Amino acid sequence: MNQARLSAIGMAVPEKQVVNSFYETLIDTTDEWIQSRTGIKTRYHTEQDEFTSHLCVKAVQDMVERFQVTLDDVDMIIVSTVTPDQPMPSMACQVQHRLNMPRAGAFDAYAACAGFSYGVVLAKGLIAAGTHQKVLVIGADTLSKVTDFSDRTSCVLFGDGAGAVLIEASETGNIGDCITGANGESGPDLYISGFAETIDGQPLKMNRTIVQNGKKVFKWAVTKVAEQMRVLAEKNGLSLDQIDWFVPHSANLRIIEAICNETGFPVEKVLESIVDYGNTSSASIPIALSNGIQSGKVKKGDKVMLLGFGGGLAFAGTVMEW
Ligand code: ACO
Numbered sequence: 001m002n003q004a005r006l007s008a009i010g011m012a013v014p015e016k017q018v019v020n021s022f023y024e025t026l027i028d029t030t031d032e033w034i035q036s037r038t039g040i041k042t043r044y045h046t047e048q049d050e051f052t053s054h055l056c057v058k059a060v061q062d063m064v065e066r067f068q069v070t071l072d073d074v075d076m077i078i079v080s081t082v083t084p085d086q087p088m089p090s091m092a093c094q095v096q097h098r099l100n101m102p103r104a105g106a107f108d109a110y111a112a113c114a115g116f117s118y119g120v121v122l123a124k125g126l127i128a129a130g131t132h133q134k135v136l137v138i139g140a141d142t143l144s145k146v147t148d149f150s151d152r153t154s155c156v157l158f159g160d161g162a163g164a165v166l167i168e169a170s171e172t173g174n175i176g177d178c179i180t181g182a183n184g185e186s187g188p189d190l191y192i193s194g195f196a197e198t199i200d201g202q203p204l205k206m207n208r209t210i211v212q213n214g215k216k217v218f219k220w221a222v223t224k225v226a227e228q229m230r231v232l233a234e235k236n237g238l239s240l241d242q243i244d245w246f247v248p249h250s251a252n253l254r255i256i257e258a259i260c261n262e263t264g265f266p267v268e269k270v271l272e273s274i275v276d277y278g279n280t281s282s283a284s285i286p287i288a289l290s291n292g293i294q295s296g297k298v299k300k301g302d303k304v305m306l307l308g309f310g311g312g313l314a315f316a317g318t319v320m321e322w
Contacts, residue, residue: 003173004127006120006320008166010063011290012055013044013159013277020156027152034156039253043159043278045144051085053094055162055283056140060099063164066294071099074166076135077106078122080115080282082192082311083142084108091140104136112190113249113310115139115282116163117317120306121178123167124318133169138162139282146192148209157252158210159278163286176319177235179228183313186220189213190311221255221309226262228315232305236319240265243319244302245292249309250274250284271297271304281310298322 019042020031034040046055056079064071079091092106111118116139123135140162149155167175185200190212193204205211225248233240246265248256250273260267273280273288280287285306292298300322307317 001128002130002169003171004124004167004175005170005173006165006167006175007170008063008067008069009164009286009290009293010059010061010066011161011163011283011287012058012062013161014046014050014055016045016047018043018045018159023156026149027155029152029156037254038157039274040156040278041275044161046142046160052081052083052140052142052162053085053091053098055142055160056091056095056138056164057098059138059140059162059164060095060136063166069166071101071136072103074101074104074134074136076123076126076132077101077104077138078119078135079108079138079140080111080119081108081140082110082112082115082281083145095138111314111316112312113251113279113281113284114308114312114314114316116285117306117308118180120165120167120175120318121180121316124175124178127167127169135167136164137167138164139286141281141283143210143279143281146209148207153214154210154212157279159280161277161280161283161287163283163290165286174321176321178316178318179232179235180316181228181314183220183224186216186313189216190313217313218252218255220313221251222258222262224315225259225307225309228307228317229259229263229265229305232307232317232319238303238319242303243269243305245269245271245298245304246307247271247285247288247292247304248307250277250288251279251310293322
């Protein structure tokens with residue numbers, strides 16, 4: 001079987017920084033509440049004429065600058081997003097065109113906050129099958145475009161961002177066994193409405209913004225992720241104390257702390273992006289990993305567990321060695 005190697009990474013966020021005090025002018029909330037209930041200090045929002053495709057391109061450019069990789073032989077582009085500039089054409093096709101990758105196939109994958117991890121699983125599979133050699137995986141979202149700024153229980157959470165990785169065929173692969181799974185029965189607990197007015201007969205709020213049952217998602221995330229961390233470690237022949245860094249989707253710092261509490265995994269060994277960027281959906285894992293690598297925290301040979309979870313409800317993960 002051909003081996004897959006994650007060899008380069010980059011990230012991008014918009015320039016406009018949004019601090020917690022901004023929400024104090026909009027809704028009944030405080031900086032103290034936001035920080036203590038979510039961990040978030042700040043996040044970045046796109047301008048009106050700035051979209052997910054722009055962040056995708058910036059994240060890839062950051063990766064190219066930092067790792068001096070070439071893109072002209074990329075043969076597949078996978079963009080994970082739930083906030084494309086438009087439903088069609090895909091963001092992946094826009095990236096293919098703007099960054100000039102003539103040989104690349106291109107499509108978007110759709111798994112909300114688990115989407116980047118699904119992209120990595122897919123890229124590994126394409127390389128293992130021998131059909132592709134160099135796959136660009138991007139996780140990018142502009143949740144500020146689908147935020148209900150009058151809903152104080154959700155609007156403070158979301159930020160915009162993108163992260164990109166290159167996954168190549170190599171004699172020395174560094175992406176281990178993967179997990180994927182879903183609890184589709186909980187779809188109505190976290191959605192953005194589209195054409196249909198119901199899910200499984202349950203009426204939806206038809207405002208095209210994120211609607212969530214925060215408490216249910218919180219509980220599911222803690223239980224499911226704690227369980228799947230153990231499954232994923234075992235699948236890779238490791239115990240949790242052999243994992244150097246855990247990179248879960250950054251939805252809420254309290255979710256991360258509760259998962260650590262549940263599993264005994266040290267919270268100091270978590271790479272998060274929630275505090276400085278908010279919940280950036282598909283981008284949260286690659287942003288946290290990118291910063292962990294750039295800051296020198298993640299060293300060559302470190303074992304890093306990636307585990308995305310979110311809308312669907314769905315999850316996916318893997319263990320890689322940097
Ligand atoms: N400011 C002040 N008070 C608030 C705010 C706010 N922004 N939001 C809620 N409150 C109030 C509530 O009204 C409630 O008041 P009450 O007791 O008088 O009714 C009180 O604070 C506590 O509310 P809870 O809902 O119990 O707050 P909780 O601690 O559960 O935090 C939160 C809410 C942050 C939403 C949390 O449940 C959470 O993070 N859930 C997970 C959400 C998530 O991960 N979503 C993923 C979406 S992204 C994607 O997948 C695309």
